Amino acid sequence: MSSTPLLTTTTNPPPTKHHTTTHHPSPEKLALLIDKSKSVNNILQIHATLLRHDLHHHPILNFKLQRSYTSFGRLDCSVSLFYQTPNPNIFFYTNIIHSHTLHHLHAQAFSFYSLMLDNNVKPNHFTFSSVLKSCPLKSAKEIHSQAIKFGLDSDLYVRTSLVDVYARGGDVASACKLFDRIPEKSLVLLTTMLTCFTKHGEIERARVLFDEMRERDVVCWNVMIDGYAQQRMPNVCLELFRRMLAAKVRPNEVTVLAVLSACGQLGALESGRWVHSYTENNGIHANVRVGTALIDMYSKCGSLEDARLVFRSINDKDVVVWNSMIVGEAINGFSQEALQLFNKMCRLGFQPTDITFIGVLSTCAHAGLISEGRGFFRSMMDEYGIEPKIEHYGCMVNLLGRTGHLEEAYDLVRNMKIQPDPVLWGTLLGACRDHGNIALGEEIAEFLVSHALANSGTYTLLSNIYAAAGNWDGVARIRTLMKDSGVQKEPGCSSIEVKNKVYEFLAGDLRHPRSKEIYMMLEEINGWLKAHGYTPQTDIVLHDLGETEKEQSLEVHSEKLAIAFGLISTQPGTTIKIFKNLRVCRDCHSVIKLLSMITGRKIVMRDRNRFHHFVNGLCSCGDYW
Structure with missing residues (x-):
């Protein structure tokens, strides 16, 4: 291509007085310029040229301009151009729908789809696969009916998109039904179903599908590895990671985050250190996400020295990094260090989040800092406008219960704005056991049993309360109740x-x-x-x-x-x-x-x-x- 400015018109030598020739750029040349444009400014210049030469209604050029505006993030220009297009055809409608789904603007995409039908423009398989991309489940069912009406529901693109939207919406049965009807299953489709199963806790079905796959890329390995990490099955997660390496599939950041989570769950420090070393030696950038995962892993493995080194090495710390280090100090019993970090974070202008307060409240609970804990709990609401979640109430009940303020803890639970969960009740029951308050322990346990909120921990704690008091008849009665209810005590491991x-x-x-x-x-x-x-x-x-x-x-x-x-x-x-x-x-x-x-x-x-x-x-x- 010549060095001539992109949108200047080419002229012949100076015209004579009686003869002038103007060279119009050809649509073919303009189409090529649109395709090769590197910025939105280039596109705006080409658009101006089209207007000057009355080519702004040229269907191919108009279509390419719309698509380019979208690719450069100027959806507003794309929409304006669409409305200026006389009698837009299926390609224009599909493009504008696709443009909005790319920006996760489903309501607008659906609106253009409805406009297309109102104007008697028949959708094709690309239209359906585009409108389904960011579609909520309720709308997807309507579009599915439309696809059946137009005889496009058996198209591979459409069916794959439908599987994806049903899987994302949690309708696993419908996703499976459609999936089973597709004879040739692409890697994308198989990965979609893997994600569906793992996301909804059906890890065994996911593993069967994974083991049957002839081809596996890093994405499907990541789905399975992360699925096991999310399901708290860290041993299997690490075993699958080792298989991935043996299969010569190169891990990426997503893999590392899942494997570090598994190492933290297991307390597998040496494995975690190996993963850390792997990221440094294989070009996986130690960004804020990876750094936070490393802090979390080292903290959960009891190696605060390593966690602190990673924390100090992160240049652009955000509040998530600070939270991770505060929680790490807290769970390892370094209360003063955790509170010092919190104060430093606030001095530097970071706004504490609900996670920050979980860290500082658990610090107070572990150290028995009753007045400090009460103060943080109040400031969380009064100064920062953060409504307490179940975890914050749990920290306060733990703090009050450990320090013997059982009635105050019980009042806090009964007056909560949200429904207390079995973990919270278990914390309170544990405090009753530790302080020998049998009467309150029985009252709480009976409430849980009568409201069908009791779990194995409830029964075990009440049995422990009776046993500590030498009430072996009470112990026998609780164990019989557990047996009759099919509740089993979690074994110590x-x-x-x-x-x-x-x-x-x-x-x-x-x-x-x-x-x-x-x-x-x-x-x-x-x-x-x-x-x-x-x-x-x-x-x-x-x-x-x-x-x-x-x-x-x-x-x-x-x-x-x-x-x-x-x-x-x-x-x-x-x-x-x-x-x-x-x-x-x-x-x-x-x-x-x-x-x-x-x-x-x-x-x-x-x-x-x-x-x-x-x-x-x-x-x-x-x-x-």
Whole structure:
């Protein structure tokens, strides 16, 4: 192409007095210029040329201009041009519909679709696939009927779009019905159904479909990996990630975010570090999203040093990054550090969010900062206009319950503006157990049972309250009620990561190949403990057993098995990290404190409530958890 300015008209040498020739740009040349334009200014110049030379109604040029305006984000120009087009045909209508769906303006797209029908312009398969792109389910059903009316419902593009819209709208049955009718299933269509299944919790159906796929790209691998992470199945998530790498499929940012979430759920620190290293060595940019995920992973794995390093390395921190670090400090028991971060964040001009206040309120709960917690809860509403969510009420009930303000906690729950959930009631019941308030515990439990709000945790906590008071008849009655209701108690499970592999233990577990060595180490541990004056806290065994049986029951708690395995599987001086799905009991807490002193090892435990960092006979929680 010559260096002649884009929209100047070409003239011959200076005309004589009696003869003038003006060269009109051809439609073909103008069409080529539109296609090659790099900016909206170029398009505006070409549009001006069309107007000067009376070509603004040329159908092909008009159509190309409309499409270009949309691609450069000038939907207003595209719409104006559409309305200036006399008798627009199906291509013009489909283009303007598609333009609006690209900008997620479904109502306007649907309006143009209706206008097209009013003007007796018959839609084609591209029209239907365009109007369905950002369509809500209710409108999609109407359009589906239209597609049937025009005989286009069996078209591959239309049916694929219908599967997508039903899947997005949560109508899994209709999506499956349409999907099954398509003989040749494209990778896009298969990925759509994978997303549908994983999004709606049908992970097993998704896995069957995934395993049957002959071709898999990074998108479908990501859908499955993230699906397992969202369904709290981190072991399977990491296993699938390893298969993805073995299949030579290159992970991207979406993969990394899902895998880091799984590492955090498992407490798999070494696996998380490997993923971090992978991102740095394979061109996956450590942006704010990846940085936040890394902070979250390291915090949940108990490695605050690494989390803080990542936090400091992020240049353009947003409030989400600050929130992640505040919550990380809070769950690891570093209360002062969390509150200092909060104050610094506010000084720098960041507006706290509801997540920020979950972090600071949980900090207060973990540290027993009753007056500070009340103050934050009030300021959240009065200063920042944030309405408390269930999580904020949960933090306050936890804080009030731990500090013995049971009646205040109960009043707060009863006067909430939103419906309390079983977790909140469970927190209050747990406080009743810890403070021996049987009467209030029974009142709450009876309310939950009568309103069909009780779960396994409700029954277990009430049984524990009775057992702590020596009311074995009450315990028997609750266990019978649990059996009759088909409710099962969640078993305690502890996990430990050794050489990038996660091992899980239940109480009294004998499944591990090295069980004999583990139990020999337990015997050695018991000897160390007795030599240091340890006495088993048999009062916490909530079964009607003899003293010897109670001691034996305590010895094989899942966290003790995991620690014994850690001692025989790692080098002296190595930090041992344990993750438990339930709250650590008082006896295990005392034992781990002693073991950190006896072995000279740092032992980190994450239980259901928080982290405990045991060093030289002391715990970061200050024995308050």
